[in-house]
Amino acid sequence: MFQRLIDDFKDSTGTALRLTSLAAAAAVALLVTTGFLCAAAFVFVLQKYGPVQACLTGAAIFFVVTLIAAGSYMARKRKIEARVEQVARTAKSTAQSVLADPMLVAAGVQVIRAIGVKKLIPILAIGGLALGFIVSRASATDTSEAPAE
Numbered sequence: 001m002f003q004r005l006i007d008d009f010k011d012s013t014g015t016a017l018r019l020t021s022l023a024a025a026a027a028v029a030l031l032v033t034t035g036f037l038c039a040a041a042f043v044f045v046l047q048k049y050g051p052v053q054a055c056l057t058g059a060a061i062f063f064v065v066t067l068i069a070a071g072s073y074m075a076r077k078r079k080i081e082a083r084v085e086q087v088a089r090t091a092k093s094t095a096q097s098v099l100a101d102p103m104l105v106a107a108g109v110q111v112i113r114a115i116g117v118k119k120l121i122p123i124l125a126i127g128g129l130a131l132g133f134i135v136s137r138a139s140a141t142d143t144s145e146a147p148a149e
Contacts, residue, residue: 038062 038058046054112120 038061041061042054042058045057115123
C-alpha cells in the first residue's frame with residue numbers, strides 16, 4: 001500500500017520536474033530571443049536615425065513590455081482577491097446554515113445527554129481554543145494571501 005503511494009509520488013514529482021525544466025529552458029530561449037530582437041531593432045534604428053533615437057526606441061519597447069506585465073499582474077491580483085472574498089462569503093454562509101439546522105441542534109443535545117455536562121465542559125473548552133486558533137489563522141492568511149506589491 002505504501003509502495004504504491006511512494007511510486008505515485010515519485011511519478012508526479014518526476015513529471016513536475018520535467019515540466020519545470022522545460023519551462024525554464026523555454027524562458028531562457030525567450031530571453032535570448034528577446035535580446036537579439038532588441039539588438040536588431042537598436043542597430044536598425046541606429047543606422048537609419050541615429051544613436052539617440054535608437055536608445056529611445058529601446059526604452060519605448062521595454063516600457064511597453066513593462067506596461068503589459070504590470071497590467072497582467074494587476075488583473076491577476078484582482079482575480080485572486082475576488083476569489084478570496086468569494087470563498088470567505090461561502091464559508092460564512094455555510095457555517096451559519098449549519099448552526100441554524102434544527103437536526104444538528106437536536107443531535108448536539110443528544111450528545112450532551114449521552115456524555116454528560118461535567119465531561120463535556122473540558123471538551124468544549126479545548127474545542128473553543130481550537131476554533132479560536134483556526135479563526136485567527138484564517139484571518140491572518142486572508143491578509144497575507146494577496147500578492148506582494
